[in-house]
């Protein structure tokens with residue numbers, strides 16, 4: 001079965017105040033211990049669920065190494081992790097191999113190590129090219145450092161390079177955001193992911209907001225940045241293929257597409273998430289406890305949730321509405337009562353949130369993509385007023 005393999009390397013050179021990922025500062029890194037734990041976890045998964053033909057986890061179609069900052073590791077450790085992936089997994093069907101990186105410390109040597117290991121897609125945390133924004137976000141690279149990393153990565157020969165951007169950040173200016181987009185377009189960066197700053201509970205930024213020391217950006221300003229993003233990138237030939245993702249033709253992320261299409265994925269490492277087609281779970285988020293569990297011979301899994309038919313049907317709709325391809329009325333919506341679907345379609349069309357195609361698809365407009373959550377919620381609210389059909393949308 002087609003699945004995506006995700007491996008979490010949680011170490012970062014410095015910790016950003018908005019980050020709620022599973023991570024630890026580099027000075028606390030134990031790369032050899034993590035590598036041994038990942039191998040142990042792989043063995044435990046294979047023993048419990050198999051990895052040969054017929055198993056969900058037979059041969060991955062995509063591999064994604066995220067974090068943390070995988071490239072924060074020293075060159076020798078990075079090479080050892082990639083060698084382990086090369087030897088531990090059947091890569092004969094892999095169509096995309098991505099590694100996340102940050103500009104700081106991304107030496108030419110590390111770029112070469114990634115290419116030699118078969119990595120063909122690099123996802124670089126640029127975030128902004130405005131010094132005030134980078135400072136606010138606690139990022140330790142400069143705009144020049146990010147542009148140089150993009151340029152050096154391009155020359156190293158990755159098939160695709162993606163730049164991560166953030167907007168809605170205190171200190172950003174419309175001009176600065178516009179110029180950053182133009183510079184990335186001019187560099188020919190084939191893929192961009194752009195996310196509004198989220199103030200997540202438990203982060204230092206959240207504490208500042210609670211103490212009244214920081215006011216999140218105004219919603220209208222954030223929506224305006226989103227409008228700029230869509231306009232500039234569409235004009236430059238990028239396809240807005242998912243709420244937060246833009247690609248030149250052929251540069252879409254196959255791994256992330258797997259998440260949106262609800263294909264199975266296996267996550268290894270602290271805090272990694274998995275989905276086998278019917279249930280979701282995540283690994284232990286505490287790095288120390290992840291080590292303890294795996295080293296004692298136990299799978300480090302938490303919170304396994306078997307999805308009901310209704311939850312699966314809602315997930316399909318929710319994820320489809322985040323993609324510009326939208327959903328197929330005949331399959332995605334077949335679990336919902338036709339009267340609810342019809343009234344929801346009329347409502348969404350009248351609001352300009354979706355367009356309909358002759359092929360029986362409902363496609364969110366750019367405005368609709370921004371409202372994907374509300375669009376889905378409106379359909380579910382209508383379905384809540386009566387029983388759903390209970391069928392799987394397939």
Ligand code: SF4
Pocket residue numbers: 011012014015016019020021023067068069102125
């Ligand atoms: S570099 Fe990324 S993973 Fe690391 S702390 Fe910053 S946002 Fe989090």
